[in-house]
Amino acid sequence: xxxxxxxxxxxxxxxVAMLPTGQTQLFxxxxxxxxxxxxxxxxxxxxxxxxxxxxxxxFATMDHIVPTKSQKRPFTDSEAELxxxxxxxxxxxxxxxxxxxxxxxxxVVHIIGPELGLTQPGMTIACxxxxxxxxxxxxxxxxxxxxxQVRDVLASQCLCMDPMKVRKVExxxxxxxxxxxxxxxxxxxxxxxxxxxIGYAYEYSGDVFRDMTMEGRMxxxxxxxxxxxxxxxxxxxxxxxxxxxxxEHAPKGSDWExxxxxxxxxASDADAQxxxxxxxxxxxxxxMITWGVTPGQSVGVLESLPDPxxxxxxxxxxxxxxxxxxxxxxxxxKPSDIAINVAFIGSCTNGRIEDLRAAASIAxxxxxLGQKVDPRVQAFVVPGSMQVRKAAMEEGLDKVFLAxxxxxxxxxxxxxxxxxxxxxxxxxxxASSSNRNFIGRQGSPTGRTLLMSPAMVAAAAIAGHxxxxxxxxxxxxxxxx
Amino acid sequence: MSKVTTITGRAVPVVxxxxxxxxxxxxxYLKEITFSRMGEYPFYDERFAPDGTKKDHPFNRAEYxxxxxxxxxxxxxxxxxxxxxxxxxxxxxxKAVVAESFAEIFAGNCVMLGTPAVxxxxxxxxxxxxxxxxxxxxxxxxxxxxMEIHAGHGAGQTMVVKVSMPPSRRNALVNGxxxxxxxxxxxxxxxxxxxxxLPHPNGRQA
Ligand code: SF4
Numbered sequence: 001x002x003x004x005x006x007x008x009x010x011x012x013x014x015x016v017a018m019l020p021t022g023q024t025q026l027f028x029x030x031x032x033x034x035x036x037x038x039x040x041x042x043x044x045x046x047x048x049x050x051x052x053x054x055x056x057x058x059f060a061t062m063d064h065i066v067p068t069k070s071q072k073r074p075f076t077d078s079e080a081e082l083x084x085x086x087x088x089x090x091x092x093x094x095x096x097x098x099x100x101x102x103x104x105x106x107x108v109v110h111i112i113g114p115e116l117g118l119t120q121p122g123m124t125i126a127c128x129x130x131x132x133x134x135x136x137x138x139x140x141x142x143x144x145x146x147x148x149q150v151r152d153v154l155a156s157q158c159l160c161m162d163p164m165k166v167r168k169v170e171x172x173x174x175x176x177x178x179x180x181x182x183x184x185x186x187x188x189x190x191x192x193x194x195x196x197x198i199g200y201a202y203e204y205s206g207d208v209f210r211d212m213t214m215e216g217r218m219x220x221x222x223x224x225x226x227x228x229x230x231x232x233x234x235x236x237x238x239x240x241x242x243x244x245x246x247x248e249h250a251p252k253g254s255d256w257e258x259x260x261x262x263x264x265x266x267a268s269d270a271d272a273q274x275x276x277x278x279x280x281x282x283x284x285x286x287x288m289i290t291w292g293v294t295p296g297q298s299v300g301v302l303e304s305l306p307d308p309x310x311x312x313x314x315x316x317x318x319x320x321x322x323x324x325x326x327x328x329x330x331x332x333x334k335p336s337d338i339a340i341n342v343a344f345i346g347s348c349t350n351g352r353i354e355d356l357r358a359a360a361s362i363a364x365x366x367x368x369l370g371q372k373v374d375p376r377v378q379a380f381v382v383p384g385s386m387q388v389r390k391a392a393m394e395e396g397l398d399k400v401f402l403a404x405x406x407x408x409x410x411x412x413x414x415x416x417x418x419x420x421x422x423x424x425x426x427x428x429x430x431a432s433s434s435n436r437n438f439i440g441r442q443g444s445p446t447g448r449t450l451l452m453s454p455a456m457v458a459a460a461a462i463a464g465h466x467x468x469x470x471x472x473x474x475x476x477x478x479x480x481x
Numbered sequence: 482m483s484k485v486t487t488i489t490g491r492a493v494p495v496v497x498x499x500x501x502x503x504x505x506x507x508x509x510y511l512k513e514i515t516f517s518r519m520g521e522y523p524f525y526d527e528r529f530a531p532d533g534t535k536k537d538h539p540f541n542r543a544e545y546x547x548x549x550x551x552x553x554x555x556x557x558x559x560x561x562x563x564x565x566x567x568x569x570x571x572x573x574x575x576k577a578v579v580a581e582s583f584a585e586i587f588a589g590n591c592v593m594l595g596t597p598a599v600x601x602x603x604x605x606x607x608x609x610x611x612x613x614x615x616x617x618x619x620x621x622x623x624x625x626x627x628m629e630i631h632a633g634h635g636a637g638q639t640m641v642v643k644v645s646m647p648p649s650r651r652n653a654l655v656n657g658x659x660x661x662x663x664x665x666x667x668x669x670x671x672x673x674x675x676x677x678x679l680p681h682p683n684g685r686q687a
Binding site: 013014016017019020021022023025027029030036037039040043048050053054056057059064065077079080082083086117118120122123128129130143144145146147148149151152155156157158159160162194195198199228230249250251252255256258259262294315316318319322417418419436438439440441443445 | 497498499501503504507508509511512513514515516526531554555556559560561562563564565567581582583584585586589590593594603647648649650652653656658661662664665666668669671672675676679680681682683684685686
């Protein structure tokens with residue numbers, strides 16, 4: 001059993017009671033809400049005559065269904081418009097904080113929490129969305145829940161929980177040039193498998209995470225769930241505090257000093273015990289792409305696609321064969337032989353300002369070489385939030401993208417899950433900076449997705465096929481996204 | 482809440498590892514603001530071609546209509562936390578899910594709907610799936626008191642398989658306390674005391 005880890009400290013501080021089922025009643029410090037998984041939960045409250053217990057700890061926005069070409073109301077899609085009206089009505093009726101377009105703070109729920117300083121070390125955070133693990137980058141215990149559990153948190157600010165195990169994932173050394181946090185994520189999932197993390201919270205530690213920016217840590221924690229771990233976290237440190245200082249909801253004045261003192265004490269102790277420890281070397285990680293239909297089916301950009309005959313486990317082999325059939329790819333093929341139709345830069349994995357800077361640096365390098373997005377590719381950039389969009393435009397990134405032939409869109413989830421007009425058509429193949437390559441994920445049942453870092457997506461958009469980002473010399477070392 | 486102890490019915494095999502919730506219910510159906518029609522959509526894109534014609538899928542086959550138990554493999558229900566996935570299965574008629582392993586959030590969502598998600602060994606799941614494929618009319622019984630599945634085709638052919646699930650979830654089902662809201666709301670005074678000790682997202686340090 002894990003002891004003296006950040007996970008243990010947060011769990012103990014938030015345990016309210018032991019329930020008759022043997023589960024712990026866990027207090028949720030911050031509840032984030034979005035339009036898709038909440039309307040039924042609010043209706044359930046109405047049916048039971050319940051109120052939102054702690055509206056001051058509940059923050060809502062809309063992201064999944066929002067169109068990214070124009071946010072003009074009413075939306076052309078009448079179902080999306082109804083869903084918008086539902087969240088507007090529900091947040092108003094129940095007195096919940098709501099970041100809508102008019103607030104200037106709308107965006108993907110996992111991007112705006114940190115950006116507004118709502119996500120703070122030591123918190124428990126829940127949201128009806130599996131990528132809630134993102135917030136673990138700040139040293140929180142953050143995880144996704146289903147709609148009935150959203151109802152529980154709305155009604156009581158608590159959840160019935162079983163404890164998790166804790167696995168330390170330690171990566172030491174220095175990342176190679178052109179290797180980004182997204183590659184680190186895909187590498188870990190490739191090694192441990194998409195179900196390797198079931199039952200665990202992952203603690204990411206070692207040189208690589210110590211040196212990583214908050215944006216990068218969010219990318220890695222975001223993808224914890226893709227490896228089966230419901231939560232992932234980094235211990236809070238000076239990088240965390242520097243990111244938070246001065247943000248809208250972050251502690252101010254004397255509260256700031258008190259908070260930093262608390263946060264420092266939360267980090268896992270030097271003698272902490274873990275249920276499992278796994279170590280990797282930073283030097284072994286190359287820029288990665290997924291080629292299959294789970295985030296674990298990946299290769300380094302210079303490797304060849306795997307031989308299914310060499311897989312011993314029958315279930316895994318069948319998954320790989322299914323992936324080849326769906327992706328219309330062949331064992332032994334080189335990633336650079338895969339032509340793409342669509343390039344998508346965005347999502348809660350890689351839709352933050354650093355991600356856009358990294359992609360823009362490739363776009364800029366290409367423009368300097370007289371290159372542009374391949375005419376056969378539709379490439380578009382979707383900032384993760386209105387604030388990210390604004391910051392990017394202040395730096396002129398929109399112009400860099402537009403000059404290189406990318407479209408520049410409004411904030412939202414966009415083609416990460418295609419519950420909005422941004423969808424693949426037929427068996428189009430996309431290079432995508434999002435997190436899931438599941439069959440049908442990007443809106444077409446026969447559509448195909450290759451996951452990679454935002455810089456790799458930008459490079460693929462220009463080349464017209466998957467390509468090694470390191471050919472663009474302006475890509476700097478591991479610090480770049 | 483009702484006590485859930487035994488589930489009896491025919492079983493539908495859904496073979497394959499890592500069946501994610503996008504496959505169980507494509508995102509476009511999540512635009513509906515109630516769960517009421519979810520029963521029409523499970524595995525939609527695997528069951529229907531874009532022009533609406535039926536494809537070969539266990540959920541389409543005549544012999545599995547009315548089945549109450551789903552037999553899956555490894556990491557069933559991975560991916561998105563959408564409760565729409567178990568809602569779709571349950572509203573289609575599924576009352577228990579058996580697999581080699583489950584994604585955490587999916588298994589938790591099942592319990593919230595009073596639907597057990599139980600784990601059996603690889604060999605046992607294969608044997609159960611084989612039975613359901615070869616003899617679709619076989620009656621299966623998932624027994625949460627004994628944590629066993631009984632199934633059999635022909636006289637004296639009863640197969641008994643051990644299953645497991647986290648004890649707390651089993652307790653919730655067999656004691657009829659799987660509707661957690663009531664349990665949680667009952668402790669509201671303790672919750673208020675806890676809230677007062679903890680920092681607030683507005684920065685206030687209690
Ligand atoms: S960006 Fe994608 S993964 Fe993230 S919340 Fe939106 S749909 Fe979910």
